[in-house]
Amino acid sequence: MPDTAARSATGRSAAGPAATALEVRDLHAGYGRATVLHGVSLQVARGEIVSVIGSNGAGKSTLVQTVAGLLPARAGEILLDGEGVTGATAQMRARRGVVLVPEGRRLFGELTVGENIRLGRRAARGRSDDDPVADLLDAFPVVRERWNQQSGLLSGGQQQMVALTRAAASRPRYLLLDEPSLGLSPALTLEVFRLVRLVAERTGAGVVLVEQMADQALRLASRAYVLEQGRVVASGEAGELRRSDAVRKAYLGG
Numbered sequence: 001m002p003d004t005a006a007r008s009a010t011g012r013s014a015a016g017p018a019a020t021a022l023e024v025r026d027l028h029a030g031y032g033r034a035t036v037l038h039g040v041s042l043q044v045a046r047g048e049i050v051s052v053i054g055s056n057g058a059g060k061s062t063l064v065q066t067v068a069g070l071l072p073a074r075a076g077e078i079l080l081d082g083e084g085v086t087g088a089t090a091q092m093r094a095r096r097g098v099v100l101v102p103e104g105r106r107l108f109g110e111l112t113v114g115e116n117i118r119l120g121r122r123a124a125r126g127r128s129d130d131d132p133v134a135d136l137l138d139a140f141p142v143v144r145e146r147w148n149q150q151s152g153l154l155s156g157g158q159q160q161m162v163a164l165t166r167a168a169a170s171r172p173r174y175l176l177l178d179e180p181s182l183g184l185s186p187a188l189t190l191e192v193f194r195l196v197r198l199v200a201e202r203t204g205a206g207v208v209l210v211e212q213m214a215d216q217a218l219r220l221a222s223r224a225y226v227l228e229q230g231r232v233v234a235s236g237e238a239g240e241l242r243r244s245d246a247v248r249k250a251y252l253g254g
Ligand SMILES: Nc1ncnc2c1ncn2[C@@H]1O[C@H](COP(=O)(O)OP(=O)(O)OP(=O)(O)O)[C@@H](O)[C@H]1O
Pocket: 031, 034, 036, 054, 055, 056, 057, 058, 059, 060, 061, 062, 063, 103, 212
């Protein structure tokens, strides 16, 4: 499917701009008396990978948690395919296809790989008949090889692959990935990002990829947003951002 690759690389199909899947408008959120997000706006098209980069404490996790409904928005709007869900519970959003892979993966460590992925399938609740898992297992046989092993005993990279496969099994429409490269070597990060690309292609989900590994994230994503102290300070085409002086100095080591 060469068309799919072209679409995921640009976020657009040959027919014109792809529909916006996820939109965040002027979002404010925080904890207690602290406001962390001060008016964040972003858009993700169907099948597109959009990266949110920023240093420690910029508000990246707060952003995806608020989109998933785990933290209330204090102001602003969250729209799924144009429909507002700002006041909806996390469960309601999950039913609509919002899937968060949180920082640190959070597999059920005592369950096997296969059991974890079956839980993902159960969460799909008939959103689509097309099960992407077989394709992913063909492309990443390491997950299939570990099918009956206890998830908690796998390496960090293997656990991240299981977490992504489980997320794909639940047939996400809006997939939020919070630092999937955390704790992984650059080589393993590349492998995990290759899986992220395949998940986006196979599920057609709009993907928000939160990352500190800015260079690799900007190579994978079509567009990106740079978050600093809860504000978007730069955004645009990922390749352009990667080449910009400000981003290179702040996030790519010059
Ligand atoms: N549960 C919480 N209660 C209070 N403050 C919090 C909580 N979680 C995060 N914060 C604060 O909110 C700010 C943003 O944190 P957040 O975790 O969103 O940043 P981040 O960009 O994901 O950082 P990192 O790259 O380290 O994961 C920080 O100042 C942090 O201390």
